[in-house]
Amino acid sequence: MxxxxxxxxxxxxxxxxxxxxxxxxxxxxxxxxxxxVRFNFSQLCRFTVSLPLIGLVICFVSANIFQQNDIHETHCRVYNVIPSISAITGISPQRYIWRIVIALHVGPRFLTSLVYHRFYLNQLSRVSQSNKKSYLFHVWLALSLNLIEQAALIGVTYVSNRENYPIHEKIFCVFMVSSQVHMLIVLKLLKMADFGREQSEQRSYFFKRCLFYLSLLCTCGLLVFFVKHRVYCHDMAFSWFSFFEYWIAATNMGFHATIIIDFPDEDIIxxxxxxxxxxxxx
Incomplete structure (x- = not known):
């Protein structure tokens, strides 16, 4: 014994x-x-956000060096110098690089969505009693839009424009709308919770707001030049469309990268x- x-x-x-x-x-x-097992949440977020950026750079550089004729082909057969994201990620072998990158990206993204959802719920004590019900509704709306955005990102990645353009275009529209509205809802949530009492909170809110307005401005430019390209077939219209598309992608990545400011020292166990x-x- x-x-x-x-x-x-x-x-x-x-x-x-x-x-x-x-x-x-x-x-x-x-x-x-x-x-x-313990690892730093901030490092995981840096890795997650950097993946699509690295993937885009690889696809853009390699496609412009080796496959210029394929990526500059447009609907109206007009002169074009800047290929769209769909063009550089829809050809082979870049499409497989991009799909691998997104496959590695979306897993942690679902985790960060749940972390942010819990974070917003924890801010409920800051909200006035009269706004609590509305605040909770927007918390769940933000989570739903974030999940729709990620699902659309998966769809627009694995259904390329060369394989099925009509479906690819519709999924891209869903991604754009859900992304923009999600940013707006997040800003409203933070304002309702009086977010910005500390210096790090002020910095995070400032970057989120600037990135949202920049994304909104670029979206307007993208829509204008999309109409000029598809309806009027203007020269360089598609290049300007692609220019704004890259900026929208950059602002989207930057908006999600502010999670590094919101959770600088947290660990996942x-x-x-x-x-x-x-x-x-x-």
Missing amino acids: TSLKESRQDLPESSPTYCNCQDAANSHVYLQQRSY VGSNWKSSKTKIK
Whole structure:
């Protein structure tokens, strides 16, 4: 039979000890954690945000060097110097590079969506009593729009414009609308929660607001030149469309990158359940 002293030596020093009241005369219950993995959440976010940026750079550079004729082809057959994102990610082998990048990107993105959802719920105490119901509605709306945006990103990635342009175009519109409205809802949530009391909060809100307005401005420019290209077939109209498209992608990445400011020191811990072991006393 194992003694109490020997059993305690087998356990980590930091393991808490609890007494089983039903059998206190001859036993004690010890709880210990088997194992855990810890990594910095901010580093994970940096990695997640950098993936599509790196992927776009690789696709843009390689496509312009080796496949210029393929990426500059337009609907109206007009002169074009800036290929669209769909053009550089829709040809082979760039489409496979882009799909791998997005596959690695969306997993952590779903995690950050849930983290932000919990973060907004924790700000409920800052909201006035009269706005709490509206605030909770917008919290769930922000989560829904974020998930729709990510689903549309997956769809627009794996249904390329060369494979099925009508479906690709519709999914792209869903991505654009959900992305813009999500940014707007987030800004409204932060304003309702009086976000900005600390210096880091002020910095995060400032960048989010600037990126949203820049994205909105670029979206207007994109729509104007899309009409000029598709309806009037103006020279260089598609180049300007692509120019604004890259800026929209950059502002979207930047908006999501502000999570680094919101969660600078947090860690993610993955561990097993606590294990109980009963040891009898001689």
